[in-house]
Amino acid sequence: MSLWFSRRLPNNPRPEWSLACLIACGGLIACGSLIGCADPGKSDDEVGETSGESTSGESSSTGDTSTSDTTSDSTTGDGDPEAPEQYCPNGPSGECDEILGAPLEAGAAVVSIIPDCFETWDDVAANGSFDANEDTYLDCGCDRLCPGDPGYVAPDEGEGDGEFQAIYMAGFGNNRPTRGVRGAAEGFVGEGDGLWARAIALQQGNTRVVYVAIDTVGYFYDEVLAIRELLADQDIDWLSVSSTHTHEGPDTMGLWGKTIGSGGFDDDYRAQLRLAIAQAATEAIADLRVVDKLTVGRGDTSTTNASKGVLNVNSDHRDPWVIDEAIDVLHFGDEQGKTIATMVNYASHPESMADENTLLTSDYIHALRKTIESGSTWTRAPGKPGLGGPCIFISGALGGMMTPLGVQVTTPDGDTFGGGFSWEKTDSIGQLLGEVALGAIAQGELIESPRLEFGAQTFLGEVINDSFKLVFMQGIFQREVVEIDGKQYVTTEMGVIELGPVRMLTVPGELLPELAVGGYDGSQMFTDMADLIDPNNPNPPDLGQAPAGPYLKQRIGSPYTWIIGLGNDELGYIIPQYDFKLSDSVPWFSEAPGDHYEETNSLGPHIAGLVDQNADFLIEFIDWL
């Protein structure tokens, strides 16, 4: 059966990362302080591989045989696997010696990350793009209160200064300043929407792990390092921060400013965000309580509509059609029977509101979290009650290209919304996913006496993508680039958290789901309304070359496997090497025919192999630990 919806929206949203035009931005800025600071501690042999000669090299899911000859003896003389740089309990820091029988404790906190300062504007053409000739901004300062507005006291910072204090929104095109925060009156469940840092602290004896999900498009490892410094007095053994990848929040990478190349990550907002994430982590630690009841479950998101299957809430805009249908849940209950937190892991781009919306929102994730916390509400059909406590949503393997764009969602009311964008569509998708997650907790498995462990390892990834090199050189990406023998590298990190039968692997970018779950044989479609390969694809993937399993989620090797996408970093798309295709004419800056947008926003074809190597290394160690 052929695809019944268009692969792109009729008003085709502009590409997420509009790098192609950088070429036209004039001469390069001379290599600044971001370039050329080689790390003398790293030898050539270690570059691009796991430090400490500990790669397994058997990266079976990428089909990248070029990495398998790097296999080294990954065990020490006594048969123990090589250890990663950081792990607990009993890790090399000496600060997490195991206390046998210590109870698991958890605490959670939610802190707003709406920018403190921005001015709003009237979008006369309602096209989401600020045009100085037709649109007007309100020069009312950071608080957006003008004389005569309720609550107005006096002029504040930026008021009447003749400048537009804009906060630019990320994810689609440039010049998309926000007008404000989505309000309660918009859609079904607008109340409480916004952007948040949502933290959970986990502690057992001397082991303390803090994870923070932030409603941002992406967040670099260097920012995470800065936050770790802010939290130096909090006895955290490992802090992990990941973006939900919302395309309806401020630019937190630098790509989506007023113009291409102008930088879009506001300096004040950068500082605010670091403090907010640190605050969320600190408050979660202060909230630590004994976990009396830990429930784990897995829902199937293809169950929201019998005829459409997974296509009711998600779609795949890159061949082959592969979807990770799972929505994973972990519910922490305290000794009073109250919810400490509910963690949810699912993979689809939070971009349901597409490119013309200018209100800050966490997209479908808002309604999903609200459903978990306080229940769903439909117009006619009954909703489901929530669990109380904060919901912490984690985006999974949402790369190339898990998206609600084009989806037409049918609700329990019998209404259908889509395929364009609307708050009703976005809320419906979120509530349906939230209801599947609630069902998974209700049917879930109680975990007795879980043990908390983690391991984490840094490694260098070569920047092969020429457009990324330009962005680094222009200082648009503000992170350290290490230069060795004329090649450029960034430092990143992966880690794994184990909690009883649950393993959560952090992946530093947007992993394509086929790397996590396979599905090249059509076994991961979960709808009858799509083709494995679009018959009109002019440059289809050669599935005969696709890697054999086991795939990443299978190799993680626990009953419940989570991928923390964009974990501690955003290195762009992580694409299986067999289908990594570049344009012949302008590689990296324009797309090859077919579904190859993602390559232009990827570190390079090697990144999937690096992720596999480091994952296997961490998994082998955590098996042993």
Ligand SMILES: [Zn+2]
């Ligand atoms: Zn993306």
